Amino acid sequence: MQSATPAALSTDEAAFYRANGYALPRRQVFGPDRFAALHAIFEEHLADKGDGLSDELDTPHFRDPRLLEFLLADEVLDLVEPLIGPDIALWSSHFLSKDPFTGKPTPWHEDSAYWKGRLSAYDRIVTVWLALTPSTRANGCVRVIPGTHSNGFSEYEATGRERFFATQIKGGVDETSAVDFELEPGECSLHDGRIIHGAGANTSPHRRTGYTMRYFSAATRVVPETNPGHRIWLARGRDVAGNAYETR
Numbered sequence: 001m002q003s004a005t006p007a008a009l010s011t012d013e014a015a016f017y018r019a020n021g022y023a024l025p026r027r028q029v030f031g032p033d034r035f036a037a038l039h040a041i042f043e044e045h046l047a048d049k050g051d052g053l054s055d056e057l058d059t060p061h062f063r064d065p066r067l068l069e070f071l072l073a074d075e076v077l078d079l080v081e082p083l084i085g086p087d088i089a090l091w092s093s094h095f096l097s098k099d100p101f102t103g104k105p106t107p108w109h110e111d112s113a114y115w116k117g118r119l120s121a122y123d124r125i126v127t128v129w130l131a132l133t134p135s136t137r138a139n140g141c142v143r144v145i146p147g148t149h150s151n152g153f154s155e156y157e158a159t160g161r162e163r164f165f166a167t168q169i170k171g172g173v174d175e176t177s178a179v180d181f182e183l184e185p186g187e188c189s190l191h192d193g194r195i196i197h198g199a200g201a202n203t204s205p206h207r208r209t210g211y212t213m214r215y216f217s218a219a220t221r222v223v224p225e226t227n228p229g230h231r232i233w234l235a236r237g238r239d240v241a242g243n244a245y246e247t248r
Contacts, residue, residue: 008078009190017083021149021195022179028186029075029130035186038070039132042095042209057095062231067093068248071213076128077236079190080215084124087218087237089245091125097209098140103202105140107159107168111193111214116153118226120241124217125193131183132209139208140199142181142189145173149192169196218243 009023017023030038045060061067070076071090080088098104112122119125135141155170173196181189191197193214202208221241222232234245 009082011082014082017190017192020146021192022144022146022181023083023190024181024183025079025190026183026187029079029128029188030070030073030186034070034073038067038130038211039185041066042097042132042211045095046097057097059092059231060095061090061093068233070211072233072235072248076213077215079128079188080126081236083126083190084215084217085219085237087240088215088235089218089220089239089243090233090235091214091216092212093214094212095209096212097207098199098202100139100202100205100207103140103208105201106142106199107165108145108173108196108198109156109165109167109169110148110154110196113153113156115193118223118230119216120221120223121217122194124220126215127191127193128188128213128215129181129183129191130188130211130213131185132211133185133207135181135183135208135210136204136206137180137182137200138202138204139206140202141183141208142191142197142199142210143175143178144181144191144195144197145175145178146195148173148196149194151194151196154196168198 013023045057061071071093077088129142156167157170159166159168218234218237219240222243231246
């Protein structure tokens with residue numbers, strides 16, 4: 001397979017991420033062959049999706065070890081290391097797909113709110129959101145509120161059925177500073193697990209598909225009692241917190 005050009009973040013990009021809670025490198029993560037292989041795996045999962053899987057195709061790497069080739073790849077870990085350090089663990093992954101015209105909006109939320117009580121800390125968790133198709137404002141690209149990664153946990157309320165999630169930040173958010181993550185296929189965004197973000201509905205004739213790859217510092221402890229059945233991998237470096245990892 002062909003290799004990608006170096007994807008590591010620059011010092012300035014890492015500093016921007018720490019200040020704002022996100023980064024938009026705007027370069028290809030994987031080479032053409034590897035990207036095509038990942039996209040083909042997604043299409044298989046989508047075709048095989050049964051009633052037991054959510055629309056998000058949650059943690060597909062639990063069922064398909066081929067995905068570990070991408071999740072544990074240097075191209076991705078080189079993006080992550082400047083943000084959370086050299087000791088990196090794989091937290092989760094999801095295929096996210098919004099169908100043309102019917103893809104629901106994703107309400108404003110913090111990823112960390114859905115993990116509350118599951119980890120010892122939330123300050124060094126990063127999501128790499130890899131676009132498998134064009135991601136635009138029209139088809140429901142990710143949007144973030146810069147700087148909100150240091151606000152702590154927000155209060156939540158129930159959403160209606162027309163939303164992608166069952167809960168949302170109570171009272172909404174001020175969207176005047178929102179940044180749209182418009183991406184070409186093969187490009188990625190990165191965001192802190194605590195930043196407030198969401199996405200619009202897909203009002204276009206084009207599917208919006210992405211693969212989220214989430215990592216945390218191996219200095220963070222995963223609480224066994226609140227993570228039954230959850231599996232994690234040591235992606236790079238060494239374990240610091242005494243977690244139990246899957247073998248590769």
